[in-house]
Amino acid sequence: MTSQPSLPPHVPDFEALSRNAGLFVEAMGRNVSNMLKPADGTAVPGAPPTELNEMARTLGLVAERWLSDPQKSLEAQARLGESFATLWGHTWLRLQGQEPPPVAAPEPKDPRFANAEWTTNPYFDFIKQSYLILMRWAEDLVEEAEGLDERTRHKAQFYLRQVAGALSPSNFVLTNPELLRQTLTENGANLLRGLQMLQEDIEAGKGALRVRQTDAASFEVGRNVAVSPGEVVFRNDLIELIQYAPTTETVLKRPFLIVPPWINKFYILDLNPQKSFIKWMVDQGLTVFCISWVNPDERHAEKDFESYMREGIEAAIDAIGTATGEREVAAAGYCVGGTLLAVTLAYQAATGNVRIGSATLLTTQVDFTHAGDLKVFADEEQIREVEARMAERGYLEGARMANAFNMLRPNDLIWSYVVNNYVKGKPPSAFDLLYWNADATRMPAANHSFYLRNCYLENNLAQGKMVLGNVRLDLSKVKVPVFNLATREDHIAPALSVFEGSRRFGGPVDYVLAGSGHIAGVVNPPAKPKYGYWTGGPVQGRLEDWIEAATENKGSWWPYWFSWIEAQAPERVPARVPGAGGLPSLGPAPGTYVRMKS
Known part of the structure; x- marks a missing residue:
């Protein structure tokens, strides 16, 4: 069976889409301003969060190990190039109506790529496999870096998982078939709902984003949780x-x-x-x-x-x-x-x-x-x-401790809610x-x-x-x-x-x-x-x-x-x-x- 790009049957209302895009840009600007403004209203702090500094420092140590040996660095780059060349060939064959085996497949239980179009649509399949190839190549770099103490290697693996979670194509409208279809169907109204929730969550975090994971209004201590007499x-x-x-x-x-x-x-x-x-x-x-x-x-x-x-x-x-x-x-x-x-x-x-x-x-x-x-x-x-x-x-x-626990499972406890709340515009369930x-x-x-x-x-x-x-x-x-x-x-x-x-x-x-x-x-x-x-x-x-x-x-x-x-x-x-x-x-x-x- 020939794989063909499947487009949304719904024809967008371009006037509504344009209007919502303008509102989206305006609201996004307000939210970014709120996140950059400290709670006491003083000047914007100059340094990024400590976790980002530590992430950059740790992954930088891995890069230094590879760059210190130009020959090994070239070999690693060649491996990545070969993988992408194979993927280009795979995609060309698919566009010709053939069904070659995938170059890189997600884990069977990975919910990010459950939508069928990640496989049936060559465009999204290429994006998915490109992401998997790049991230697995990066994982190999951390694993194979010579002269790296095990504590630093462990930290690098952890921080790489955070980067991989953040960069997943499943998080973005233009690279996720499900999100693209919904956005076109709703003329971008989903993004406006998401921005409203984003603003509410920034306000709840007093300037820091506190991603909601449930409908908090549905529960009250002593009423329907913690009720044993x-x-x-x-x-x-x-x-x-x-x-x-x-x-x-x-x-x-x-x-x-x-x-x-x-x-x-x-x-x-x-x-x-x-x-x-x-x-x-x-x-x-x-x-x-x-x-x-x-x-x-x-x-x-x-x-x-x-x-x-x-x-x-x-x-x-x-x-x-x-x-x-x-x-x-x-x-x-x-x-x-x-x-x-x-x-x-x-x-x-x-x-x-x-x-x-x-x-x-x-x-x-x-x-x-x-x-x-x-x-x-x-x-x-x-x-x-x-x-x-x-x-x-x-x-x-x-919130600092809660964020640390969420980072242990970033795809499940962070990015799935970011996508659901702020891109799909759906409030989480109770x-x-x-x-x-x-x-x-x-x-x-x-x-x-x-x-x-x-x-x-x-x-x-x-x-x-x-x-x-x-x-x-x-x-x-x-x-x-x-x-x-x-x-x-x-x-x-x-x-x-x-x-x-x-x-x-x-x-x-x-x-x-x-x-x-x-x-x-x-x-x-x-x-x-x-x-x-x-x-x-x-x-x-x-x-x-x-x-x-x-x-x-x-x-x-x-x-x-x-x-x-x-x-x-x-x-x-x-x-x-x-x-x-x-x-x-x-x-x-x-x-x-x-x-x-x-």
Whole structure:
């Protein structure tokens, strides 16, 4: 079958198209002006963002390596030329009615090129393959650059993915058949709608573009997210402690404490009743307490890692003791909350005041050797820049951290929304997970600096060099049982990183590998499980060998985990009512701290 260019059957209204083009140029000028104007209305800053400087510097180092050897540089250019010559031949044959195999094909699951015209139309097929050839050639340059240290190579690979995402022909009207067809059909009205949303998002970001990923107006904390009933029973400068209302007549005697990450809000574990891990835990007969961290401002600038341990986890354990009469708790920490929980375990082991009877670590790193792409942002130069920025206000803006996480998956979390919102002119749909993702929190200067340096930069916790409260921490002295959950596709706490971290503990560790990624692999309720999980006993040898020998289990890991929790301390007591114990209610869940916006 002969491939022919397929043009939109719709004939544009050229008068409307011209009018909308003029409005588009005018509105784009206003938006660019707003983005260049700082929030305080002073002069336009002269330097580009630090990330762009670092990207240019890193990719420049790769270029220097190739240019230092003219012969290898010529060979690399020749390879690229040969690929394009082959593509020209391929395209010529297609225009003659033949169907030669593609020179470069996208990954089967790449949604950017799903539209059929990327293949059936020789023009767009040529654009697509040109892009793929160029980007894969650039990837090879980074991989094959001689004399490049592995850290710089890793950074270059990361930044090249950002460039590749930004330059994809799927992002632009004239090089994307779907966008071109829609723009001609709507006479450019889609672009005007997109510019209106772009202006709104720049205003929401106070001059910086904050790409919307969901319809935020569809959600409200306490109304349709974070709705599990309970009471705030304790509050200090850093936390509110929520005790959830029981749904069973008896509960496990040992109460349970959740330590969520402070870089996001706790209700990822309580998005709605159907997928709430907190509700499910309560329904199994656990007395569940959850920390809700304050959204810090300049008043919290000096709150460091020790403050988060003492005023966070330890203060919560003391409050739980007052509320229930129990000295020990079981605890779970999610992401960086798990890192803080592991630090607390090591501190308690060192001081002999062990009050956490078992620990569950959810996608948590304690050994940052294989910490993945976030290490790109944690070299000495960049940490100093972050510290200088934090010194101005006493905290790191939540948007900076959110942007870093989005850059881990730029095609999915950045450019797909840029195209949908600002080119197609379609508002994103309502999605509770992405509402939570956009509900950013700040980081106190002292805490964030300690975390970046001691974990990502120096890996002190894994090496037994971290000191907190004048106590040197050694995870090998932690003897309590640990349930260590990793997820196979995690970009934030890679499965290998969690696997290697399991070796650092001195007691029994049950390493479990769930399907999917950092969020979906954890929030996987038994009623509608999307992914399975693997169990394989002690952590030994290589992760690949462990997976090969592991048992694959269908369904959610939650029931398996609860059996593990129940086995640690199976005794039950009558259910406890929040506010009826030693601590009166300070107000209903989800409390006030979670409602603080950045």
